[in-house]
Amino acid sequence: MKYSELDSRLRKVYSRIRTLDDYHWDLSGDKIIGRHKKSDLKIRIRVANSREEAEKLSEVKEGEGLDIVVVPNKGTFYIHNGTFIMTSKFLRGTLVDINDHIVWRGFKVVEQDGKLMQEDFYEYLGGRFIEHLKNNMTIGQDFVFWQFYKCEKCGKYVDIDSVRSHLKEHGIKIEDKDEMMYEVFEISIIDGKVYDKFGKEVKEDKLSEEAKDFIKETLESFKS
Helix, strand or coil, X not given: CCHHHCCHHHXXXXXXXXXXXXXXXXXXXXXXXXEEXXXXXXXXXXXXXXXXXXXXXXXXXXXXXXXXXXXCCCCCXXXXXXXXXXXXXXXXXXXXXXXXXXXXXXXXXXXXXXXXXXXXXXEECHHHHHHHHHCCCCECCCEEEEEEEECCCXXXXXXXXXXXXXXXXXXXXXXXXXXXXXXXXXXXXCCCCEECCCCCECCHHHECHHHHHHHHHHHHHHHC
């Protein structure tokens, strides 16, 4: 199939998103199939002539990933059956926001073809994304995501930048670890609280002293 033979509606949608280098795009007849390059999260984008048609398409599930249906209705943006239904002008911004909600959460050193390589793991914080959409919250302005490591000795969560020194105090050398997984927490600039990926508040007694200092400094930097 030639590019010129694609549905003109699909070409128009594609033209809005093809410069987003966080994604790889395949044009597959009646839809655009995207893949987030770092996390491998799949994005399926289709077009419909009306909201009613879009809602029917939302009933069709093709495995893991996110489904988006673009409609011609102006000012349209809502979620139906877990599918994003929107006007094309909201598409690019939504994909940027999705990228902002995909966060690195750890690594593992693996052997492949006789060589050691680092395998990275990412997490799509979809629940937080929906919540942020509902409340018109913006990353870097209303909240920030940060990685915290749960210390195997004291059970406290340590911010990623303090892990080396914290583990050293417990007699653990971070350089000896070939795998480390982190929890991604949300630091709310609005209320000064910390939340996990499910939106549950992380109480101070769960945090190390280093993490408490880091969070305090982060909040103060935004206030200033």
